[in-house]
Amino acid sequence: MSVRGLGRVLQGVGIAVGLLGLIGGFVLLAVQYRPYSVPTASMVPTVQPGDTILAHPVKPQDIGRGDVVVFRDPLWGNVPEVKRVVGLGGDRVACCDATGRLTVNGVPVTEPYLATGLGSSLGSTKFSATVPAGRLFLLGDNRAVSLDSRTHLGVDDGTVAASGVVGRVEGTVWPLGSARTIQRTAAFDALPGQDATAHGPLALAVAATLGGGALVLLTAAAGTVGGLLTRRRGSRG
Structure with missing residues (x-):
């Protein structure tokens, strides 16, 4: 096989592999994730207002403390609302310990994801709530502005049904600069x-989609450049 023929074969293989990655990653994203728009700043800095997030379906029994959910x-x-789960059925959630940290079953929790300067601020009013079975206690990461379980303490201690969760948030997809x-x-x-809980295949799906698309473009560009160089050498000969 000539060098030119070998180049065409390699180009075809590269484009085929790239298309498989591009299509496979896109299908995985479409099947496994649902987009939601976030209008408020209640989850800053984890999620910014105006972000479009991707949520993976999750069964009520699989939701864990620390999950960000829709x-x-x-x-x-x-x-649809987005908050972080801080208490499960049977938990006692309270504000606060001597340093201002949330406590769950009497254990202080250090939350590194909170908005800057608000790590010790859950508001001026202390609270204590027991989470009924099958329900969740939810707080925003931007505790100064979030309307969450603290706002609804009068009904079921501010909790929501775990069955009301439609997905676990695993990433942002828009705007592209903050994806x-x-x-x-x-x-x-x-x-x-x-x-x-452990997250789904979002990172893999995104990598396959972007990597596949890049491989198709680079392979096609390399083939075009190679063809131009070959024709130029032929015309000089």
């Missing part, structure tokens, strides 16, 4: 019970 609740307006994955937190790992 949920609906009739008493909260029955619209990224949202990592699992280890803040609650010292507590017994269900911690933040």
Whole structure:
């Protein structure tokens, strides 16, 4: 086989592999994730207002403390909202210890994801709530502005049904400049019970989509450049 023929074969293989990655990653994203728009600053800095997030479906029994979730609740307006789970059924959630940290079952929790300067601020009013079975206690990462379980303490201690969760947030997809994955937190790992859950294949799907697209473009460009150089050498000969 000539060098030119070998180049064509390699180009074809590169484009085929790139298309497989591009299409496969896109299909995985479409099947496994749902987009939601975030209108408020209640989850800053984890999620910015105006971001479009990707949420992976999750069963109620698989939700863990520390998960960022999208949920609906009739008493909260029955619209998709995004908050962080800090208490599960049976937990006692309270504000606060001597240094201003949230406590869960009497254990202070250091939360590194909170908005700057608000790590010790859960508001001026102390609270204590017991989470009923099958329900969740939810707080925003931007505690100074978030309307969350603290606002609804009068009904079921401010909790929402775990069955109302429609997905676990694993990343932002828009705007493109801030697209990224949202990592699992280890803040609650010292507590017994269900911690933040392992995330799905978002990073793999994004890498396959972007990598596949880049491979197709680079392979096609290399083939075009190679063809031009070959014709130029032929014309000189």
